[in-house]
Amino acid sequence: xxxxxxxxxxxxxxxxxxxxxxxxxxxxxxxxxxxxxxxxxxxxxxxxxxxxxxxxxxxxxxxxxxxxxxxxxxxxxxxxxxxxxxxxxxxxxxxxxxxxxxxxxxxxxxxxxxxxxxxxxxxxxxxxxxxxxxxxxxxxxxxxxxxxxxxxxxxxxxxxxxxxxxxxxxxxxxxxxxxxxxxxxxxxxxxxxxxxxxxxxxxxxxxxxxxxxxxxxxxxxxxxxxxxxxxxxxxxxxxxxxxxxxxxxxxxxxxxxxxxxxxxxxxxxxxxxxxxxxxxxxxxxxxxxxxxxxxxxxxxxxxxxxxxxxxxxxxxxxxxxxxxxxxxxxxxxxxxxxxxxxxxxxxxxxxxxxxxxxxxxxxxxxxxxxxxxxxxxxxxxxxxxxxxxxxxxxxxxxxxxxxxxxxxxxxxxxxxxxxxxxxxxxxxxxxxxxxxxxxxxxxxxxxxxxxxxxxxxxxxxxxxxxxxxxxxxxxxxxxxxxxxxxxxxxxxxxxx
Numbered sequence: 238x239x240x241x242x243x244x245x246x247x248x249x250x251x252x253x254x255x256x257x258x259x260x261x262x263x264x265x266x267x268x269x270x271x272x273x274x275x276x277x278x279x280x281x282x283x284x285x286x287x288x289x290x291x292x293x294x295x296x297x298x299x300x301x302x303x304x305x306x307x308x309x310x311x312x313x314x315x316x317x318x319x320x321x322x323x324x325x326x327x328x329x330x331x332x333x334x335x336x337x338x339x340x341x342x343x344x345x346x347x348x349x350x351x352x353x354x355x356x357x358x359x360x361x362x363x364x365x366x367x368x369x370x371x372x373x374x375x376x377x378x379x380x381x382x383x384x385x386x387x388x389x390x391x392x393x394x395x396x397x398x399x400x401x402x403x404x405x406x407x408x409x410x411x412x413x414x415x416x417x418x419x420x421x422x423x424x425x426x427x428x429x430x431x432x433x434x435x436x437x438x439x440x441x442x443x444x445x446x447x448x449x450x451x452x453x454x455x456x457x458x459x460x461x462x463x464x465x466x467x468x469x470x471x472x473x474x475x476x477x478x479x480x481x482x483x484x485x486x487x488x489x490x491x492x493x494x495x496x497x498x499x500x501x502x503x504x505x506x507x508x509x510x511x512x513x514x515x516x517x518x519x520x521x522x523x524x525x526x527x528x529x530x531x532x533x534x535x536x537x538x539x540x541x542x543x544x545x546x547x548x549x550x551x552x553x554x555x556x557x558x559x560x561x562x563x564x565x566x567x568x569x570x571x572x573x574x575x576x577x578x579x580x581x582x583x584x585x586x587x588x589x590x591x592x593x594x595x596x597x598x599x600x601x602x603x604x605x606x607x608x609x610x611x612x613x614x615x616x617x618x619x620x621x622x623x624x625x626x627x628x629x630x631x632x633x634x635x636x637x638x639x640x641x642x643x644x645x646x647x648x649x650x651x652x653x654x655x656x657x658x659x660x661x662x663x664x665x666x667x668x669x670x671x672x673x674x675x676x677x678x679x680x681x682x683x684x685x686x687x688x689x690x691x692x693x694x695x696x697x698x699x700x701x702x703x704x705x706x707x708x709x710x711x712x713x714x715x716x717x718x719x720x721x722x723x724x725x726x727x728x729x730x731x732x733x
Contacts, residue, residue, distance in 0.1 A: 247599050487511045652675065
């Protein structure tokens, strides 16, 4: 196993960089195809969410793999490699497994314990399977990550350690008040009809809003979401075209936006116009890309003794200071859960507006206390990483063991055929008894060594036992490879 992950997340990069590096679905597909075409990689999967972009690959060369994957990320994200490099992290082999399992459990999320990442991991696996870029290693890895994440949520109280991003964002909008009481009777506008927007709409309905209006680029999806929301009977729900957003904004008390748009959905000027207040464009804060420290070498900053440099202290993330809140009573609450941003950050300066976005959520949750359940999940992750490594090492020797037993069966068949030539008068019963006896002898001779070699191979450093077995029994490498290909191409393997 030579698993490598190169990526960036809210823990390593500012939101401004994550926004620019976001990968639309079509770009993810091209990234996977180009990664597989690259020399060091034989498998690839991409995990792209609102606050992380990670490229997973099975590589045969570590340093060449790091260079190739980071270059591909830069090319497809549109962020220059020199600018991207300081924010990238690298995990290799067991550390990469540990990272993905931690991500699946919500330990690496902005809000600890959020469960939406499981759906995103499932989507990443499905894309890799659809494009045939996920082979044995990544199929096993992502399937196991999903099981580990489900275990964490079912066997511990990690869900209590942190709410979902939607709930946490609404709590920030409520500014210390109970969301249920704060939302009661309000009119909500939800922009987008994807998983995050749907969750936000459902949460608002449960909190008691009087009305939910859903706007989406594809009207059919908005209609479907409204139909689902209406089944609760708690709030009025209706769908509108995206062109109606400006008008609905004048009647809304709460706006939640999470779309896949590459540009702004709501500008500060549009928000100000909806509220009937002025907005001086001179108040718009100037932004500039963060400078790249000259002393950071392209690759040396990532790697320390062949493992991820992330094992040491995390590189501090430079965040622009948040703009001062608008004065006066809040008339419009804005929650932006999109990456890149849907809502202009300058809207925070419009009088009567309270804006919460991904960046402010990250800052608000950075100092959240760790619950005892988090420690239990960390223990669970460590156990699962060890088990996954043992299973992968054991699986590595399985084709060799199968090839050995196939060779033994061929020897038995050859000797029985030879016996038939020497003793042609044997009846069927005698021949069957002799055949069974020879097979039992061979099975008993092979049983102990094959069981033991699987045990040894599952231990750290046990990868060499497969080579030793092939050498001792003079096994044909092509036969072993054929067993591996047959197992990999099994249509029932690696599917949930």
